[in-house]
Amino acid sequence: MSVDLGNDASAGETGIRKLDRVVIRFAGDSGDGMQLTGDRFTSEAAAFGNDLATLPNFPAEIRAPQGTLPGVSSFQLHFADYDILTPGDRPDVLVAMNPAALKANVGDLPAGGILIVNTDEFTKRNLTKVGYDANPLEGDSLEAFSVHEVAMATLTQGALTETGLGKKDAERCKNMFALGLLSWMYHRPTEGTERFLREKFAKNTAIAEANVLAFRAGWNYGETTEAFAVTYEVAPAKLASGTYRQITGNTALAYGIVAAGQRSGLPVLLGTYPITPASDILHELSKHKNFGVTTLQAEDEIAGIGAALGASYGGALGMTTTSGPGIALKSETIGLAVMTELPLVIIDVQRGGPSTGLPTKTEQADLLQAMFGRNGEAPVPIVAPRSPADCFAVLIDAVRIALTYRTPVLVLSDGAIANGSEPWLIPDVTTLPDLSVTFATEPNAPDGSGEFWPYLRDPQTLARPWAVPGTPGLQHRIGGLEKQDGRGSISYDGDNHDKMVRLRAAKIAGITVPDVEVDDPSGDATVLALGWGSTFGPIGAAARRVRAGGGSIATAHLRHLNPLPANLGEVLRRYQRVVIPEMNLGQLAMILRATYLVDAISYTKVAGLPFKAEELQGVFTDIIEGGAL
Amino acid sequence: MTTIDLGLPSIGGLDGVPTTDDKQSAKDYKSDQEVRWCPGCGDYAVLAAVQSFMPTLGLKRENIVFVSGIGCSSRFPYYMDTYGVHSIHGRAPAFATGLAVSRPDLSVWVVTGDGDALSIGGNHLIHSLRRNVNLKILLFNNRIYGLTKGQYSPTSETGKITKSTPMGSLDNPFNPVSLALGAEATFVARAIDSDRKQLTEVLGAAAAHRGTALVEIYQNCPIFNDGAFDVLKEAGERERRIIPLRHGQPIRFGARDGSAGSGDEGGEYGVTRDPNTGSLQVRKVTEVGESALVVHDASLADPSYAFALSRLTDTTLAHTVTGVFRSVDRSTYDDAARAQVQEAKDSRPADLQALINGKDTWTVAG
Numbered sequence A: 001m002s003v004d005l006g007n008d009a010s011a012g013e014t015g016i017r018k019l020d021r022v023v024i025r026f027a028g029d030s031g032d033g034m035q036l037t038g039d040r041f042t043s044e045a046a047a048f049g050n051d052l053a054t055l056p057n058f059p060a061e062i063r064a065p066q067g068t069l070p071g072v073s074s075f076q077l078h079f080a081d082y083d084i085l086t087p088g089d090r091p092d093v094l095v096a097m098n099p100a101a102l103k104a105n106v107g108d109l110p111a112g113g114i115l116i117v118n119t120d121e122f123t124k125r126n127l128t129k130v131g132y133d134a135n136p137l138e139g140d141s142l143e144a145f146s147v148h149e150v151a152m153a154t155l156t157q158g159a160l161t162e163t164g165l166g167k168k169d170a171e172r173c174k175n176m177f178a179l180g181l182l183s184w185m186y187h188r189p190t191e192g193t194e195r196f197l198r199e200k201f202a203k204n205t206a207i208a209e210a211n212v213l214a215f216r217a218g219w220n221y222g223e224t225t226e227a228f229a230v231t232y233e234v235a236p237a238k239l240a241s242g243t244y245r246q247i248t249g250n251t252a253l254a255y256g257i258v259a260a261g262q263r264s265g266l267p268v269l270l271g272t273y274p275i276t277p278a279s280d281i282l283h284e285l286s287k288h289k290n291f292g293v294t295t296l297q298a299e300d301e302i303a304g305i306g307a308a309l310g311a312s313y314g315g316a317l318g319m320t321t322t323s324g325p326g327i328a329l330k331s332e333t334i335g336l337a338v339m340t341e342l343p344l345v346i347i348d349v350q351r352g353g354p355s356t357g358l359p360t361k362t363e364q365a366d367l368l369q370a371m372f373g374r375n376g377e378a379p380v381p382i383v384a385p386r387s388p389a390d391c392f393a394v395l396i397d398a399v400r401i402a403l404t405y406r407t408p409v410l411v412l413s414d415g416a417i418a419n420g421s422e423p424w425l426i427p428d429v430t431t432l433p434d435l436s437v438t439f440a441t442e443p444n445a446p447d448g449s450g451e452f453w454p455y456l457r458d459p460q461t462l463a464r465p466w467a468v469p470g471t472p473g474l475q476h477r478i479g480g481l482e483k484q485d486g487r488g489s490i491s492y493d494g495d496n497h498d499k500m501v502r503l504r505a506a507k508i509a510g511i512t513v514p515d516v517e518v519d520d521p522s523g524d525a526t527v528l529a530l531g532w533g534s535t536f537g538p539i540g541a542a543a544r545r546v547r548a549g550g551g552s553i554a555t556a557h558l559r560h561l562n563p564l565p566a567n568l569g570e571v572l573r574r575y576q577r578v579v580i581p582e583m584n585l586g587q588l589a590m591i592l593r594a595t596y597l598v599d600a601i602s603y604t605k606v607a608g609l610p611f612k613a614e615e616l617q618g619v620f621t622d623i624i625e626g627g628a629l
Numbered sequence B: 001m002t003t004i005d006l007g008l009p010s011i012g013g014l015d016g017v018p019t020t021d022d023k024q025s026a027k028d029y030k031s032d033q034e035v036r037w038c039p040g041c042g043d044y045a046v047l048a049a050v051q052s053f054m055p056t057l058g059l060k061r062e063n064i065v066f067v068s069g070i071g072c073s074s075r076f077p078y079y080m081d082t083y084g085v086h087s088i089h090g091r092a093p094a095f096a097t098g099l100a101v102s103r104p105d106l107s108v109w110v111v112t113g114d115g116d117a118l119s120i121g122g123n124h125l126i127h128s129l130r131r132n133v134n135l136k137i138l139l140f141n142n143r144i145y146g147l148t149k150g151q152y153s154p155t156s157e158t159g160k161i162t163k164s165t166p167m168g169s170l171d172n173p174f175n176p177v178s179l180a181l182g183a184e185a186t187f188v189a190r191a192i193d194s195d196r197k198q199l200t201e202v203l204g205a206a207a208a209h210r211g212t213a214l215v216e217i218y219q220n221c222p223i224f225n226d227g228a229f230d231v232l233k234e235a236g237e238r239e240r241r242i243i244p245l246r247h248g249q250p251i252r253f254g255a256r257d258g259s260a261g262s263g264d265e266g267g268e269y270g271v272t273r274d275p276n277t278g279s280l281q282v283r284k285v286t287e288v289g290e291s292a293l294v295v296h297d298a299s300l301a302d303p304s305y306a307f308a309l310s311r312l313t314d315t316t317l318a319h320t321v322t323g324v325f326r327s328v329d330r331s332t333y334d335d336a337a338r339a340q341v342q343e344a345k346d347s348r349p350a351d352l353q354a355l356i357n358g359k360d361t362w363t364v365a366g
């Protein structure tokens, strides 16, 4: 297998170079359609069979001022002929649709990188807007790059003169021109994009055809002009056999919810309130009501989770989705779910915080909020996906825990996972876990009184019975007040409270989770890099680099943050040094230090973007060589 | 069961809830929990009225759920031998909405108070009224915070001296009926804890209504706000202050004046409409004549009339309108949500594999 180091595998003689991987970044104004362009190129790469990973990056404003630095939107795509782990540290190719996009992104382009610029936007006014005194295309500041100046707007308009489309509408198709040009450069299949455009603009065939024409014009421009001496090929990846599709984290979570409903046989109720970056889960789910899914857009975050818990009480699968600020609002209801011991799944798609923070940027700083952000001793199981495709299995695992142990479960995704995409080896749905549940139907009082005791626990799981309204003879009352052990009546007795607090804690601590697996190919590593959530890609890619350079490092990744895997303490003690990279200020490190008294090294960054593999490679190498951070 | 026939479509509030022929009594609805309200609390009377009323519905007890928030009245579910949830402060309508949407076979009742429903839970209240979820909301209004020991509430009269307002409260109170009508509630009524007969009638009409029914119940808190509604209970005062509504009948109240020859329904006062402003006012019947009285119509689609009625009540209780202000038919959120799911099920098979495969797959050979 190739390693994640370079991209120049071999050079052909016919002007076609074979590469093992490429990172392309499309950058433009938020109104330029860069997300769509990136999405389409991703689909082409997926259809071609490459492995891929994507990183959309866009402003929080829907339409930030045109042509300005804050208005720049970009989409980075990494595709390869082997299994890759991240969207790539730095682009090999940067497409800059305007001066702002150039200025905001050119710093990431390494020397020798390809820069494709839409020259039409490089007017004096636009240059001044972003603080360019002189046109960078004219000086020597871009000397280090292979620069291609293309008048994309003009060429697009030219290609569309016959269509009779207005100048403005024609110019808006320039992103498809860029896509066509890049598709030509990388020998991408085109049918999918043409079909997509015709479907997307089915209501306006003139616009659909204009986009297709612009796309083809871009392709033809590459082929007929001699501006581009070489084209590139990235062969399909040799992934595990099976059927794949491309999927984003939010879509995978939505599918996981549908699948969990089907596998449990329960109706699903999603009670939620729109919030970036979680809303797409609601959008996706609302399309699948044929699976017995009800989506309830509530008046606020609190009502969203309240409705979900009410549905759970009635025997449905209650779900709620949000981001960090929403978790703050939902905390009291999560506490009620802890107290009433009802199944509930809460998805937190983390974003930059505190407060409103950075709504469209990623972060993983809600871990301690998820662990402890409630009054009283209110333990909640936490699971975290490590990548977009992993979201599906994680959601199903969260539902397993919620149903088996009658508890709210928190799923911690993040902005990078939510909007990023990668190939997903689609599971055969008949092999998914059976999530069926048994409701209580009979009185259960151990004293033979024929009463129903709602807090009599299963000795194995410590879960209480789920007795849904409508079941004769089991009428009972539950709520937020402390319960008498077993019988479940209100109890203010201190000793009983002590017992109940410990029982609730023991129930969560006793949840079965798989052991954490360690990846240490050489078997002689003395340093362990441990992560959770979306740091999986960068940690793995960095470890590959370290190993390719002859070093040894072990890696392990936690899906279960609460309870932690039973073997984790032993794993941590096996290594001389443990480093924990996190997109927060050391939250997992704090938990592990407290739990295992391990002197873990915390490496942290909260810059709104994932770690770069190169950066972590440096960190790991330093530690291996005995340096401390 | 007493209901007010408003000539509405046949689908009632209880359609879909299983019934029983077993004879039930109030005793069947008493749970084994010791009732812990203060002696003399108005909540006792309401609890007794509800426990006596429930058997008249003929429902299976296990298909009835009482959901409450936090406050004195929110202990209510513990005392009913039905399913019950004592949720969190202000959030009972949210919880009940999720339950009602997913379980059409349940009769869902929300018990709340003036602080729970109108202060911390104001948002959920207006939105459940707007959505018209099939819930019956009993709002116990004692115009004070009882459980937290006597602070003023959003229905306390301005200037109220309480523990938290030693110099008098500053804010203008809500009129819960006006608020509900402003949210375009489809069913709004008011009753008084001490008038079991009318309370039972109103509960019956609420239960029969499909959609959110808000019933405000004036409830005396003898500990922190004793006598708040006494003027509505004293003989002599009661008659000239309470304006009882009866659908289809002229709105008339006051001491019966047999000599005026006005019959059993008569009374000294009546409600008339000011032809210039359209607002309602209380007039002496002898001055305006019986034909000038407004005939109560709870089924008017436009809520303005019911709102005007609600404005006849103010915090001084010089007049208090009771009975059903408004009862109109409008599609309920829960019925509509279930219909959408059913429509989707009917039009597309639930093929999970096809869903997750999507349109663009590729295969890697082994």
Ligand code: SF4
Pocket: B036, B037, B038, B040, B041, B042, B043, B072, B073, B142, B146, B147, B220, B221, B222, B223, B224
């Ligand atoms: S404080 Fe008032 S409302 Fe609360 S139980 Fe006592 S009397 Fe009733």
